[in-house]
Amino acid sequence: MTRVLVRRFGGLMMVLLSVSTAAFVVLRLTGDPVQMMLPPEQTTAEQVARLRHQLGLDQPVWVQYAQFLRNLATGDLGASYRYGTPVAPLILQRVPATLELAGAAVAFAGLVGVPLGVVSAVRKDGTADVLASGVSFLGVSIPVFWLGPMLILFFAVRLHWLPTSGIGGWRPLVLPAITLGMYPLAQFARLVRSEMLDVLGEDFVRTARSKGLSELAVIVRHVLRKASLSVVTLVGLNVGVLLGGAIITETIFAWPGLGRLIVQAISFRDFPLAEGAVVYISFITVLANFAVDLSYTLLDPRVRST
């Protein structure tokens, strides 16, 4: 067991290293940061050369890469070109808002999506199933960048129930969380439905029923517990999407999260900031998947032995 975990962890570190390298290469393909920082009309070649030297961009690429790796190993992500301050605090400053939004979105998706899936499975082919399937079907078809503005239009602009943007308290969080949570909600509902339909026919469910448990207890304690394995996997897969993929939701609601930070960093060619943020998000994603693997052992005793 321990050996498996160690090997798995080593593999994850390899993934992380490769992601950092990919970020390094991809960003350097996007263009020259010096040209973004100095307006070309009023700068001399000397100024360009000096800035280039200051940023270490006059070095050969492989020297820059070695430096990048050395810094990364010591946890130093460098200084942002744009802000001139260390990258790590700039990223960490955005983390609470990002986690708040991601957490609220997952909570919304789980609290609505899982019951929706349960109802669908228990009342298979009934009216409730058709309605719930319809909702989950629409959920995967509605683009985030349409849903967000529509929610703003109705609940903020027309009805004045909630603010269009802002941060602090639950009110500004509601619309972004629904926007970001709609897709995972639909995924949860579909997954829970199909998993439960598989499990409902199994022997241990009949046993649980025959020993006189209430239908609710059978579903919550036996069926859902078995189905929870794949739900947890789905949550893990969604962590990366919710952190890095919240870019659109963050842009619509002017939410000060990581996604927007990265987009701004890329368009400014702020290499250290963009690299740092990509590495950070990948790290969390990889860690989340690792945690998912670990949680299997808690949810399914059979996995422990392997």
Place this chain on the structure above:
Amino acid sequence: MKSLAESSAQLSAVAAHAATRQPRARRWLLPVRAWLGILLVGVFVIGGVVAPWLAPHPPQEQQIALRLRPPAFLEGGTSGYLLGTDQLGRDVLSRIIYGARISLSVSGLATLGAAGVGTLLGTLSGFYGGAAEQILMRLVEVQMAFPYLLLAIAFMLVVPPNIVNIAIVLAISGWVVHARVMRVNALALRGQEFVVAASAIGARDHRILLRHIAPNLLPTVTVLATTQIAQFIIAESALSFLGVGLPPSMPSWGNIMNDGRQYLDSAWWIEVFAGLAIILATAGVGLLGDWLRDALDPHLRV
């Protein structure tokens, strides 16, 4: 009095009938959804193909005097502009019809690329195994941990924004899905008796791959590709939203929505109808995909 054998035969006939009843009812139910999917997809595909004849106005024709007019069926609407006009007085309906042409070609092209590359690499690595397989799987893991929108943004900053390049960027983000699924499928097929038998009678690898493996992978490829087209329709518009999509002058659905978002308060119809086009097209393709999965490959989980 009936003999025991007779009545038991009758009983089993009744039981057999009861057993077949449910599947038959379900078989009848499925095509309803499938037909809806085919109808929706058909409308958009045909609409896109015959756009020049179908659209009431050229998509770029500007009537500044008629700017931001509401849909014809609402108060203040202008006849001839069924879904209203945008900020430059262009016909929203015509732009959405031309948008179907652009958005569907981009997502179709991207799916062809992603499915082609992913299936080829996944199948070969699953079939042969070895170092190539290890490298491919690491590559897949890396790409899955790398936020794909960032890859897309960075890529689009470098290359000129046109239909082919947008399709390439989408394909780069999408091939891993095919590679993963196909590797597992090829791996499973490799051990099956008919494949072992084929190689035992001396069939070459390429013959086994083409004659025995490929036909068995086809249903899964079809289902995966269908699901992916729907995702790519949305992703193309997402790139437009982030400002790295097709040039703003091209009436892709994403660009129409970008125009619409700025006039959401005064002219909601631009955003609403362009969004509905995306939702209906995506839902249509999704319905088609669900039906294909049930019909071709019930065990596939995507």
